[in-house]
Amino acid sequence: MSVLKIQNLSKNFGKIQAVKNINFTVPENSVFGLIGRNGAGKTTTIRMLMNIYLPDEGEILFQGEKIDSTFKDKVGYLPEERGLYKKMKVIDTLLFFAEIKGIINQKVKRKAFEYLERFALTDRANSKIEDLSKGNQQKIQFISTILHNPEFIILDEPFSGLDPINTDLLKDIIIEMKKEGKIIILSTHLMDYAEKLCDNIAMINEGKIILNGNLKEIKQNFAKGRILLDTDSDLDFLKTSRFVEKIENFGNQFSIKLKNESEHQQFLLELLNNKVNITKFAANEISLHEIFIQLAENETDEVKNVK
Amino acid sequence: MLSNKIIGILKRELKDKLFAKSFIFMTLLIPGIFVISIGIQVLIYSSEDTDKHQIVIFSEVAGLEKHLQKSINSELKNDFQYVVDVREIPGTQFNKEFNSLKPLLLNNSISALIFIPKKAISDKHVSYYSRNPKNSQIHNRFSGIINQAIISFYFEGKNLSENDIQFAKENVRYDELKVSEDSIVESGIGAEVLSFLFIFLLYLSILFSGQMVLRAVVEEKNNRIVEILLSSVSSNELIVGKILGSAITSLAQMLIWLLPLIFILSSSWYLLPPELIVSVSAWQWLYYFVNFLIGLVTYLGLFAAVGSIFDNEQDAQSGMWPLMMLVMIPFFIAISVHNNPNNSIAVSTSMIPFTSIMVMPARMGLIDVPLHQFLISLTVNFITLILIFPITGKIYRIGILQTGKKPNFKEVLTWIKMKNL
Numbered sequence: 208m209s210v211l212k213i214q215n216l217s218k219n220f221g222k223i224q225a226v227k228n229i230n231f232t233v234p235e236n237s238v239f240g241l242i243g244r245n246g247a248g249k250t251t252t253i254r255m256l257m258n259i260y261l262p263d264e265g266e267i268l269f270q271g272e273k274i275d276s277t278f279k280d281k282v283g284y285l286p287e288e289r290g291l292y293k294k295m296k297v298i299d300t301l302l303f304f305a306e307i308k309g310i311i312n313q314k315v316k317r318k319a320f321e322y323l324e325r326f327a328l329t330d331r332a333n334s335k336i337e338d339l340s341k342g343n344q345q346k347i348q349f350i351s352t353i354l355h356n357p358e359f360i361i362l363d364e365p366f367s368g369l370d371p372i373n374t375d376l377l378k379d380i381i382i383e384m385k386k387e388g389k390i391i392i393l394s395t396h397l398m399d400y401a402e403k404l405c406d407n408i409a410m411i412n413e414g415k416i417i418l419n420g421n422l423k424e425i426k427q428n429f430a431k432g433r434i435l436l437d438t439d440s441d442l443d444f445l446k447t448s449r450f451v452e453k454i455e456n457f458g459n460q461f462s463i464k465l466k467n468e469s470e471h472q473q474f475l476l477e478l479l480n481n482k483v484n485i486t487k488f489a490a491n492e493i494s495l496h497e498i499f500i501q502l503a504e505n506e507t508d509e510v511k512n513v514k
Numbered sequence: 515m516l517s518n519k520i521i522g523i524l525k526r527e528l529k530d531k532l533f534a535k536s537f538i539f540m541t542l543l544i545p546g547i548f549v550i551s552i553g554i555q556v557l558i559y560s561s562e563d564t565d566k567h568q569i570v571i572f573s574e575v576a577g578l579e580k581h582l583q584k585s586i587n588s589e590l591k592n593d594f595q596y597v598v599d600v601r602e603i604p605g606t607q608f609n610k611e612f613n614s615l616k617p618l619l620l621n622n623s624i625s626a627l628i629f630i631p632k633k634a635i636s637d638k639h640v641s642y643y644s645r646n647p648k649n650s651q652i653h654n655r656f657s658g659i660i661n662q663a664i665i666s667f668y669f670e671g672k673n674l675s676e677n678d679i680q681f682a683k684e685n686v687r688y689d690e691l692k693v694s695e696d697s698i699v700e701s702g703i704g705a706e707v708l709s710f711l712f713i714f715l716l717y718l719s720i721l722f723s724g725q726m727v728l729r730a731v732v733e734e735k736n737n738r739i740v741e742i743l744l745s746s747v748s749s750n751e752l753i754v755g756k757i758l759g760s761a762i763t764s765l766a767q768m769l770i771w772l773l774p775l776i777f778i779l780s781s782s783w784y785l786l787p788p789e790l791i792v793s794v795s796a797w798q799w800l801y802y803f804v805n806f807l808i809g810l811v812t813y814l815g816l817f818a819a820v821g822s823i824f825d826n827e828q829d830a831q832s833g834m835w836p837l838m839m840l841v842m843i844p845f846f847i848a849i850s851v852h853n854n855p856n857n858s859i860a861v862s863t864s865m866i867p868f869t870s871i872m873v874m875p876a877r878m879g880l881i882d883v884p885l886h887q888f889l890i891s892l893t894v895n896f897i898t899l900i901l902i903f904p905i906t907g908k909i910y911r912i913g914i915l916q917t918g919k920k921p922n923f924k925e926v927l928t929w930i931k932m933k934n935l
Contacts, residue, residue: 221928259744259915279746290739294530306522307746351742 210235210390211256211359216265218251225251228265229416231409233392238385240405240422241394242495244503248414249394250287253361256392257284269359280309283357287364287394289348293337297328297347300336304351315354322350326376341368349377353384360384363394378404398496408495410502417502422495429501430493432468436461436478437487444481450474455497462497519747520755527759531726532766541767544718567625567652569598570615571660574605574632581663581670589659596655605631612643619645626652630660638664705798709879710849712802713872715771716809717845719764723810724817724841725834727760731821731914732830740914749911757814764810765803802875805895809871812899813841819906822913829920840868848872855880865890867898905930 211233218226226248233239243249254260256267258276267274269281291300301319305311323329326346336344345368353360362381366374381404385391395401401408401422408425410418418425432452437460445451445463450470455462465474471490478485516524531537573579579602586598603611608629618624627643634640640660642653662683669679734740743752816837824830847869851860855877863869864877865887874891877883912929913921921929 254915257745258748259741276748282745284742284745286738286741286745288738288741290734290737290742292526292530292739293737295526299529303522303526304742304746306525307519307743309518311518311522348742 210270212268212271213252213256214266214268216252216255216267217263218255218260219263224414226255226262227414229409229411229414231416231419233390234407235390236385236388237406238381238391238393238404240401240408241392241411242396242398242401242408242499243411244396247411249411250363251414252411253284253363253392253394256361257282280355281358283352283355283360285349285352285360285362285365287367289345291336291344291348291351293335295336296333297323297336297339298332300347301351301354305355308355308357310355318356319350319354322354326350326373342370342373345369346373349380353380357389359390359392361392361394364397365393366395366397366400398494398499402495410499412503418498425498426493426495427491429498430491432465432471433491433493433497434461434463434465434471434474435487435489435492435494436463436485438483438485440483442483448474448477450477462493516754517751519751520758523743523747523752523755524759524762527756528762531759531763537763537767540722541770545771565595567596568618568623569596569626569628569652569656570624571598571600571628571630571656572608572611573600573602573630574608575630575635575667576602577670578602578630578635578663578667581666582660585659585663585666589655589662619643625649626656628656628660630664635664635668706852706879709802709875711772711775712806712875713845713848715768716806716872716875717841719768719806719810720813720841721838723760723764724813724837727756727814728817728821728830728834729827730756731818731910732824732827735822735825735914744915749914750907753815753818753907753910756818757811760814761807761810765807768806798878801878801892805871805875805892808895808899812868812871812895812902813837815903815906816840819909819913822910823916823921823926825916844869844872848876851876852880861887865894867894870894 213229213231213233216226216229217224229248229252241249241252251260255262256274258274258279269278292303295303298316298319301322302311302316305315305319320329320332323332328343328346331339331343336347339347349365352362365377365381369377381391381393393401393404405422407420408418408422409416439459442454442461445454450465450467450473451463452466453464463474465471468491475488478488571582573582579600582600586600590596590598601611612627612629615624615627619627622645625644626647626649629641629643631639631641638661644652665683666679669682674682734743740752747755817834820833820837821830824833844863847859847863851857851864851873854860860873860877864873864883870891874883874888878888908930909926913926
């Protein structure tokens, strides 16, 4: 059952159409990836979800009801461009952000210290924000996003600026929150993270949704007739191969689209006959990254809804 | 009326402004600077001239010399700053005397040479020769001395008593009586001083806290904190919280400055010179405070809106000048109504938006303003506040999330017209 439904949403700024009639649904208990290039319309869409902007057309339904200003209290939002009051103490910052979400009590203070401990920041509770490193500020920002225990969490590029250990910690927390039944929207242009974390995605390009659906199904759909090949050999001979429709070169990895998706065995034979040194051969495989590039390059009005 | 969210924003603003070290510092520093600058002026004025001055007075009028001596003796009895040499000479000899003293005038051995010609008895015109003929200190001292001598000389032998002559020397003095609907009272300058104090404090508060709000808005926009704030509160809640925080801070600051004054006024009522006694009714006090708050909130809204248009402080400073004019013009009009609080400019500006906030209290300190004018002024200020707030709110709401290119005036106007934000 879908929890958040975006219907025919449009937003113009003067002559610029930032979001053009988009539709997607976010199912419950899932991580939803809102992906797209910089300036594609992700932030405007998120701002409409947050009721920061009012849409020119269309509506947003949460559990079947149109969202209003009370929706803000149910949401935790980590914007792409982070901002904290530099002169404020860490613990005051956390309590302030919880307070403007309508939560003032001792429990939230306890919870704040629990999160600080988890992120190894307990000893910095009374430090000023400006005295923290950028990575630590990032962690404080993340804690302030989830401290009020929101049902719905929007994370815009959450991993930027974090080291691998903290990235893993953040990923663990995101998975934990998903298990708790929260809905998470992850907005990113880093396809790798989206691919690892998301159950469903909507891809937005120039204000329009160009792909929407379950990630596994999308990949299956796009992977048909796709070969991922790792090799250091010269593949120039493939340009004239009768099996191959298109080759994309990523250095030591090639993505090859076959003319006929059932001919991958014959294609493998051709490679072996030509003494290609194969380190990896994966049939019917495609990365989200490739799907994204493919779609963004062949800009289309047609929305690929994968059910 | 105030949501918990506004209170949350307000609490942070107060913590940041009212309970900050800078507040205590500024609250003490501003009167300190004031006292020091006035002190320096007084010091310069009083120590302006402690040098000895040699003054030479030539009189062509036979018999004036003894009156001059008498006048000098009584006026400069305890003043050893001046050494005065009075000589009676025939008019024809003046040029020769002048030429012989000219080198001493030029090297400042003699500060001034005063020549009293015969006709001075009828027209009181005397010649004053000096390297610095504008020295008001010597001017003031000696014009009185010479005037008294001429008056004594003039009435000599006219069978008048010393008392009559003394009476003739006196100037006219006004007993100022202020006429109002229900009383005629001696007019003091207390109410006037108080009203100007309020206007001056309002002016200072608008400038200080206005710039503070503007800087804070630019900083929030620049730091991108605003995006997170807006994901929790509406832009209206945010702007209301911020403005209330600054207004309360300013009001607290003004009270801190005024309380000692009010205490002195009320506890030592009878010790004050009568002209300083303030006859201000409780209603008038209330009006001053209400007017202060309305004015402050109106202007702070505008400062916040201007701040939201720009994303760095330099641009914001350049965009602030129309607003500064809107603060300064009313202030200067309010100060200049002192000469005639009932002229047409004073009356009209005390009832039009923005100027009314400062000109009306200035007039009220000087005269009893007709009730209808007072009510018009109050209504105009309320309506201005009510009209200006949605507009500033709208500019703020759009401006605060705009980044990149600096918008021009036309674009800001289109923001105001936008329906769906």
